[in-house]
Amino acid sequence: MDAAAVSCPLPRTETARVLLGHGSGGRMSADLIHRVFLPRFGNAYLDRLDDQAVVEIGGQRLAFTTDSFVVRPLFFPGGDIGTLAVNGTVNDLAMAGARPLYLSAGFILEEGLSLDDLGAILDSMRAACQRAGVLLVTGDTKVVNKGSGDQCFINTTGIGVVEHSWLLSADQARPGDRVILSGTIGDHGMAVMSRREGLEFDTVIESDTAPLHELVATMLEGCPEIRCLRDPTRGGLASTLNELALASSVGLEIDETRIAVRPAVHAACELLGLDPLYVANEGKLVAIVGESCADAVVERMRRHQLGADASVIGEVTERHPKMVVMRTRIGGSRIVDLHPGEILPRIC
Numbered sequence: 001m002d003a004a005a006v007s008c009p010l011p012r013t014e015t016a017r018v019l020l021g022h023g024s025g026g027r028m029s030a031d032l033i034h035r036v037f038l039p040r041f042g043n044a045y046l047d048r049l050d051d052q053a054v055v056e057i058g059g060q061r062l063a064f065t066t067d068s069f070v071v072r073p074l075f076f077p078g079g080d081i082g083t084l085a086v087n088g089t090v091n092d093l094a095m096a097g098a099r100p101l102y103l104s105a106g107f108i109l110e111e112g113l114s115l116d117d118l119g120a121i122l123d124s125m126r127a128a129c130q131r132a133g134v135l136l137v138t139g140d141t142k143v144v145n146k147g148s149g150d151q152c153f154i155n156t157t158g159i160g161v162v163e164h165s166w167l168l169s170a171d172q173a174r175p176g177d178r179v180i181l182s183g184t185i186g187d188h189g190m191a192v193m194s195r196r197e198g199l200e201f202d203t204v205i206e207s208d209t210a211p212l213h214e215l216v217a218t219m220l221e222g223c224p225e226i227r228c229l230r231d232p233t234r235g236g237l238a239s240t241l242n243e244l245a246l247a248s249s250v251g252l253e254i255d256e257t258r259i260a261v262r263p264a265v266h267a268a269c270e271l272l273g274l275d276p277l278y279v280a281n282e283g284k285l286v287a288i289v290g291e292s293c294a295d296a297v298v299e300r301m302r303r304h305q306l307g308a309d310a311s312v313i314g315e316v317t318e319r320h321p322k323m324v325v326m327r328t329r330i331g332g333s334r335i336v337d338l339h340p341g342e343i344l345p346r347i348c
């Protein structure tokens with residue numbers, strides 16, 4: 001029998017139409033950006049493919065970002081779509097080391113959405129803004145026909161001020177640098193999925209959604225050799241690490257034993273056949289840091305509530321450039337690649 005006849009085909013990336021997998025944060029998302037968007041809009045800011053653009057206006061460095069949120073269900077343990085919208089935008093600014101200042105919000109509301117639910121979402125956004133110290137200063141609302149909007153979509157834009165002179169970008173990693181993870185992975189994705197699928201565990205899985213700018217400020221105070229910061233949202237830790245390896249043309253080697261996963265999250269992933277490395281997070285960050293100050297950065301992070309479980313999980317290497325390799329618990333190694341398709345739709 002022809003081997004091709006029994007092989008498992010990968011999702012097609014060369015397609016004439018948008019597929020659900022294009023929103024995964026994995027290989028298909030990267031393909032869509034590079035094949036469709038960058039050829040039309042590419043410029044010195046956009047080509048960096050960072051979580052935000054840092055621009056200079058009147059001698060002041062400003063971070064500018066936008067994001068959209070389409071989570072289902074709208075409410076889940078630990079948060080809701082409103083909390084995500086604020087924290088996610090604040091965190092994109094924070095990954096440039098910016099102090100977040102102002103947000104806008106655009107709402108796409110589906111006909112039939114309960115006004116009580118909308119009010120609860122707005123209350124969550126207000127509380128999240130207060131916690132992060134930002135003001136929501138402008139917005140827009142549109143209503144679409146029933147069946148066209150999945151209840152509520154939110155688009156947010158954020159502006160923050162960059163009060164340091166460093167360049168924090170995905171292309172700054174250097175061989176010998178250390179890879180730092182701020183805490184456990186998979187909490188947000190499994191909180192949403194457990195509610196969506198009606199799964200019950202001995203311990204409730206809650207989303208980790210939280211604003212990270214204060215943790216970042218603490219890190220920047222302690223080390224002038226922070227090269228890059230990223231929050232591993234869509235596509236999880238695996239996608240973020242691959243993006244960093246590709247942007248800097250370096251290899252990353254990580255240690256599975258140093259990557260913390262809560263027992264309930266691990267159990268949920270096992271039940272659903274998912275790898276926690278690819279599950280979304282909304283309150284964690286990855287940092288690429290110079291070897292000489294990595295331990296000091298981890299120590300500072302652990303003093304902050306959102307970095308209490310921070311650890312060095314790997315290092316940057318000249319070997320296998322543009323690839324991520326993980327040392328496994330059983331002593332072997334495996335390539336951690338971009339996921340080819342969609343894993344968890346409507347997750348953030």
